[in-house]
Amino acid sequence: MEAAGYEKEVEVAVRVVQMACSLCQKVQESLVRSPPDLITSKDDRSPVTVADWGVQATVSWVLSQSFGSGNTSIVAEEDDQTLSSKDATVLLESVVNTVNSCLSEAPKYGFRAPEKELETCEVLEAIRSCNSTGGSKGRFWVLDPVDGTLGFVRGDQYAIALALIEDGEVILGILGCPNYPMKKEWLNYHQRYYRLMSNLSPPTFGSWHKGCVMYARKGSGKAWMQPLVHDVGELDLHNNARVVRVSSVSDPACATFCEPVEKANSSHSFTAGLAQSVGVRKQPLRVYSMVKYAAIARGDAEIFMKFARAGYKEKIWDHAAGVVIIQEAGGVVTDAGGRPLDFSKGIYLEGLDRGIIACSGALLHEKIIKAVDASWDSSNL
Numbered sequence: 001m002e003a004a005g006y007e008k009e010v011e012v013a014v015r016v017v018q019m020a021c022s023l024c025q026k027v028q029e030s031l032v033r034s035p036p037d038l039i040t041s042k043d044d045r046s047p048v049t050v051a052d053w054g055v056q057a058t059v060s061w062v063l064s065q066s067f068g069s070g071n072t073s074i075v076a077e078e079d080d081q082t083l084s085s086k087d088a089t090v091l092l093e094s095v096v097n098t099v100n101s102c103l104s105e106a107p108k109y110g111f112r113a114p115e116k117e118l119e120t121c122e123v124l125e126a127i128r129s130c131n132s133t134g135g136s137k138g139r140f141w142v143l144d145p146v147d148g149t150l151g152f153v154r155g156d157q158y159a160i161a162l163a164l165i166e167d168g169e170v171i172l173g174i175l176g177c178p179n180y181p182m183k184k185e186w187l188n189y190h191q192r193y194y195r196l197m198s199n200l201s202p203p204t205f206g207s208w209h210k211g212c213v214m215y216a217r218k219g220s221g222k223a224w225m226q227p228l229v230h231d232v233g234e235l236d237l238h239n240n241a242r243v244v245r246v247s248s249v250s251d252p253a254c255a256t257f258c259e260p261v262e263k264a265n266s267s268h269s270f271t272a273g274l275a276q277s278v279g280v281r282k283q284p285l286r287v288y289s290m291v292k293y294a295a296i297a298r299g300d301a302e303i304f305m306k307f308a309r310a311g312y313k314e315k316i317w318d319h320a321a322g323v324v325i326i327q328e329a330g331g332v333v334t335d336a337g338g339r340p341l342d343f344s345k346g347i348y349l350e351g352l353d354r355g356i357i358a359c360s361g362a363l364l365h366e367k368i369i370k371a372v373d374a375s376w377d378s379s380n381l
């Protein structure tokens with residue numbers, strides 16, 4: 001990525017997301033093999049796993065080492081409450097082991113490994129220190145350690161999302177998509193088939209058949225994709241990256257719609273009805289998590305909308321990385337009123353008009369906004 005400034009931030013952030021992808025792959029393998037001491041539930045009953053805390057601790061530790069703990073402020077999804085409770089000792093132990101095993105590989109990703117294994121209290125502190133509440137001033141990182149935990153525990157799609165925000169603007173976005181293969185067609189195969197195949201012949205460096213990492217810097221006019229790597233030590237990180245671009249389809253009839261698999265926080269029927277009303281005829285692309293943003297940035301799909309159910313507020317970590325990647329890849333993301341998403345108001349996307357609309361281009365975006373306006377009043381949202 002040719003860039004004025006932020007070279008170190010891009011470098012560190014992409015590498016740490018690569019490392020987090022590797023952590024998640026290992027946990028996902030073990031979950032699928034032997035479920036599930038490693039899963040617990042949050043208060044809202046959404047699942048959370050060793051990987052969520054493991055990634056948060058690892059990314060927090062690496063960013064603090066790289067930029068100094070005094071200069072590193074992080075907004076992240078998880079806290080240490082569940083883990084610190086008395087009946088979570090087994091869970092906590094496996095988080096600590098997972099983090100240490102991941103950090104022992106840090107040199108492969110161009111980072112220094114800790115001099116000795118992290119103590120339990122250090123791991124908890126790394127998780128707890130991600131306690132920034134964001135806002136409109138200064139610099140902070142935004143992390144969703146595992147986005148789409150349901151997809152993750154099912155052996156399906158999930159994403160690791162990291163973004164850098166400065167004075168309320170998203171400057172960098174990195175999306176690690178460990179199960180999102182190079183080619184869209186490969187998505188149609190069952191995930192188990194992937195796992196079987198990659199066990200038979202482990203992916204070599206530069207092979208694209210498993211996952212990818214996408215990233216973009218605001219204003220660069222480019223978004224990039226690289227394969228998952230397992231040893232970047234001797235390699236220029238960006239050698240293997242290629243530019244991705246949104247699709248040029250502007251006719252809704254030829255567009256592909258992204259749909260969430262999980263229905264908990266969004267209104268499926270409204271978006272499905274809307275797709276129909278604008279003439280979308282193709283099969284929707286149903287994927288878990290922010291992989292939907294990656295799909296649009298890469299031209300695999302053209303439209304993604306999310307209308308939250310009443311009472312649900314969108315959080316910045318679920319969108320920041322994906323938004324900048326789509327924008328730099330040539331796409332458009334706004335709320336349903338056509339306004340940019342506001343990342344400067346704390347951990348929520350405050351003031352969001354109805355929902356989020358992401359499209360591959362301005363023309364398509366305009367058509368979708370009109371269609372939303374036309375059918376909004378008759379919806380139950």
Ligand SMILES: [Mg+2]
Pocket residue numbers: 052077144145146147148149
């Ligand atoms: Mg999450």
